Amino acid sequence: MKIGIIGSGIVAQTLGSKLVELGHDVVIGTRDPQKLDDKKNLAGSLREWLSRTGGKGKVVTFREAAAHGDLLVNATSGEISVEALRMAGAGQVGGKVLIDTANVLDFSKGRPPRVGASQDNCLAEQIQSAFPNLKVVKTLNTIGAPVMIDPQSVKGGDHTVFLSGDDGAAKGKVAELLRAFGWTDILDLGDLSTARGPEMYMAMWLRLWGATGTGALNIKVVR
Amino acid sequence: MKIGIIGSGIVAQTLGSKLVELGHDVVIGTRDPQKLDDKKNLAGSLREWLSRTGGKGKVVTFREAAAHGDLLVNATSGEISVEALRMAGAGQVGGKVLIDTANVLDFSKGRPPRVGASQDNCLAEQIQSAFPNLKVVKTLNTIGAPVMIDPQSVKGGDHTVFLSGDDGAAKGKVAELLRAFGWTDILDLGDLSTARGPEMYMAMWLRLWGATGTGALNIKVVR
Numbered sequence: 001m002k003i004g005i006i007g008s009g010i011v012a013q014t015l016g017s018k019l020v021e022l023g024h025d026v027v028i029g030t031r032d033p034q035k036l037d038d039k040k041n042l043a044g045s046l047r048e049w050l051s052r053t054g055g056k057g058k059v060v061t062f063r064e065a066a067a068h069g070d071l072l073v074n075a076t077s078g079e080i081s082v083e084a085l086r087m088a089g090a091g092q093v094g095g096k097v098l099i100d101t102a103n104v105l106d107f108s109k110g111r112p113p114r115v116g117a118s119q120d121n122c123l124a125e126q127i128q129s130a131f132p133n134l135k136v137v138k139t140l141n142t143i144g145a146p147v148m149i150d151p152q153s154v155k156g157g158d159h160t161v162f163l164s165g166d167d168g169a170a171k172g173k174v175a176e177l178l179r180a181f182g183w184t185d186i187l188d189l190g191d192l193s194t195a196r197g198p199e200m201y202m203a204m205w206l207r208l209w210g211a212t213g214t215g216a217l218n219i220k221v222v223r
Numbered sequence: 224m225k226i227g228i229i230g231s232g233i234v235a236q237t238l239g240s241k242l243v244e245l246g247h248d249v250v251i252g253t254r255d256p257q258k259l260d261d262k263k264n265l266a267g268s269l270r271e272w273l274s275r276t277g278g279k280g281k282v283v284t285f286r287e288a289a290a291h292g293d294l295l296v297n298a299t300s301g302e303i304s305v306e307a308l309r310m311a312g313a314g315q316v317g318g319k320v321l322i323d324t325a326n327v328l329d330f331s332k333g334r335p336p337r338v339g340a341s342q343d344n345c346l347a348e349q350i351q352s353a354f355p356n357l358k359v360v361k362t363l364n365t366i367g368a369p370v371m372i373d374p375q376s377v378k379g380g381d382h383t384v385f386l387s388g389d390d391g392a393a394k395g396k397v398a399e400l401l402r403a404f405g406w407t408d409i410l411d412l413g414d415l416s417t418a419r420g421p422e423m424y425m426a427m428w429l430r431l432w433g434a435t436g437t438g439a440l441n442i443k444v445v446r
Contacts, residue, residue, distance in 0.1 A: 115423065118341035159445040164430075189430045197430035200338065200423040207387075207412045207420035212446050221431055222382040223440035 004029060004069025006062055006084050007076035010043035010145045011101055015073060018149035020053045022180055027058040029065025029088065043145075066092035071099070071173070078104030078116065078123045082130050095133040097170040099177075100124050100195075101140040101148075103202045112206040117199035124164065124195035135170035138195035139163050139178065142205060144215035151182045151218070159218040160185045164195040187221060227252060227292025229285055229307050230299035233266035233368045234324055238296060241372035243276045245403055250281040252288025252311065266368075289315035294322070294396070301327030301339065301346045305353050318356040320393040322400075323347045323418075324363040324371075326425045335429040340422035347387065347418035358393035361418035362386050362401065365428060367438035374405045374441070382441040383408045387418040410444060 001024050005012045008030035019026045028046065036047040036059060043049070046059050066072060066088035076084045081102050085093060104116030104123055117123065124138040140148045142162060151157040161183045165171045175186050189197060209215050224247050228235045231253035242249045251269065259270040259282065266272070269282050289295060289311035299307045304325045308316060327339030327346055340346065347361040363371045365385060374380040384406045388394045398409050412420060432438050 114342045115419075116342070117423075119337045119339070119426070155445045159443075187431075187434055189434045194430045194433065196338075197427035200340075200426035203342070203423035204420035204427070207417045208410075208444055208446075210417070211410055211412045212444070214446060217444060217446035219442040220382075220445050221435070221440060222378045222443050223431075223435050223437060 001025070002068055002070045003027075003073065004065035004067070004071075005073045005075055006065055006088055007074065008046055008059070009041055009075065009077070011148070012073070012075035013043040013046075013049045014145040014149055015075060015101070016049065016057055017052055018181065020056045026053075026056070027060050027065050027068045029060055029062040031062065031087075033059045033061055062088040063092055069096065071097050074098055074100045074102050074127065076102055078102040079106070081123060082126055085127060085131060090131060093131055093134055095135065097135045097137060097167075097173055098127070099140070099174055100127055100136055100138045103141050103199065105202070112210060115200070115203040115206070117196065117202060119196065122193070122196045122199055124192055124199065128166070128192055135165065135167040136192055137163060137165035137167075137170050137174045138192065138198060139174055142198045142201055143218055147216060147218060149181050151184075154216055154218055157182055157184060159220040160187050162198050163188045164190065164192055164198065166192045185220065224248070225291055225293045226250075226296065227288035227290070227294075228296045228298050229288055229311055230297065231269055231282070232264060232298065232300070234371070235296070235298035236266040236269075236272045237368040237372055238298060238324070239272065239280055240275055241404065243279045249276075249279070250283050250288050250291045252283055252285040254285065254310075256282045256284055285311040286315055292319065294320050297321055297323045297325050297350065299325055301325040302329070304346060305349055308350060308354060313354060316354055316357055318358065320358045320360060320390075320396055321350070322363070322397055323350060323359055323361045326364050326422065328425070335433060338423070338426040338429070340419065340425060342419065345416070345419045345422055347415055347422065351389070351415055358388065358390040359415055360386060360388035360390075360393050360397045361415065361421060362397055365421045365424055366441055370439060370441060372404050374407075377439055377441055380405055380407060382443040383410050385421050386411045387413065387415055387421065389415045408443065
């Protein structure tokens with residue numbers, strides 16, 4: 001499948017590598033695709049990422065990434081997601097499926113970062129509202145990047161990933177990708193308004209990380 | 224132990240019955256202790272609760288409940304918790320340990336209710352700030368009342384309950400009670416500011432309930 005990832009940080013690179021490995025045609029979209037050696041990126045430089053994909057991945061503009069993908073992934077920082085999608089352009093974004101993995105986090109006052117999500121502030125709903133034709137599916141935002149693509153790395157994978165979205169077929173398509181990553185417990189929370197749950201949960205995840213000293217964790221819904 | 228519960232709803236009654244069963248000297252504090260037959264209460268009337276305790280429990284005012292308890296439990300609705308504790312009186316509340324089980328939920332616009340917790344709105348911190356000497360321990364707010372006192376009722380009890388609070392000894396005392404309820408996986412998140420995590424998680428819990436159709440659920444932190 002042709003996949004366009006918007007964003008170039010650790011989530012973008014981790015998902016990008018895995019999707020290449022699964023045989024997809026993947027591009028990463030970034031603000032300035034010339035800056036391949038920008039070292040501010042925790043995951044390493046985009047040049048290193050390109051090399052890890054064995055030359056199969058590509059780094060392009062937001063607009064080119066959105067045009068390329070039959071499926072889109074929002075892997076930007078939540079604070080700039082709507083802006084990045086606007087730069088990608090409504091025409092390119094169209095009515096595609098968008099996997100939204102982002103969280104609104106403010107690191108300006110130290111760690112743990114302040115969580116922007118609240119009852120009246122849900123990024124997935126804001127993206128949906130800015131691009132009404134887009135089929136937004138919120139998922140993976142409750143999990144650290146390395147675990148997203150390797151659930152088995154945490155206690156054999158017996159824990160839960162969530163889906164929220166208004167379009168059932170889009171959620172089915174995303175669930176298929178999650179299964180390819182190794183996820184077995186995929187819980188459909190319902191329509192896109194349910195994304196408030198996983199977005200506000202980020203405040204909990206940060207404290208779980210703080211208390212356990214590892215981001216290699218997740219929750220299992222026991223029922 | 225002498226325990227004063229502030230609040231008379233389903234959480235107060237459920238915890239109250241269990242604590243009586245465990246041999247504690249328990250009173251429930253309510254706004255008007257004469258109204259034993261008030262049927263607005265989902266858990267049943269306080270008269271029924273008194274009878275379920277075999278005459279061992281008592282229903283008193285907020286103030287009398289706070290004065291009675293060596294340990295206090297806040298089981299009011301989060302919107303009125305600070306007000307109820309003010310009615311109980313700073314003198315009665317003093318420097319005791321308070322287990323805060325409450326969530327700020329607004330049902331005025333339908334279900335699921337709107338969750339009041341956010342980065343800048345943490346009930347446990349507001350209680351602590353209003354009563355600086357109180358040893359506030361946030362716990363159990365992430366779990367439905369029947370499961371609070373019977374974790375084994377959900378998949379044998381292999382799931383997690385959380386503790387947040389500034390006083391280590393107070394958390395130790397509360398953890399002891401949780402073990403008496405049957406909890407085995409008790410995760411200390413850290414100081415009271417970490418209560419933002421479990422309070423914001425309530426938005427997730429409501430969607431888990433919606434998606435699974437049961438409140439008899441919880442999460443296990445897998446690490």
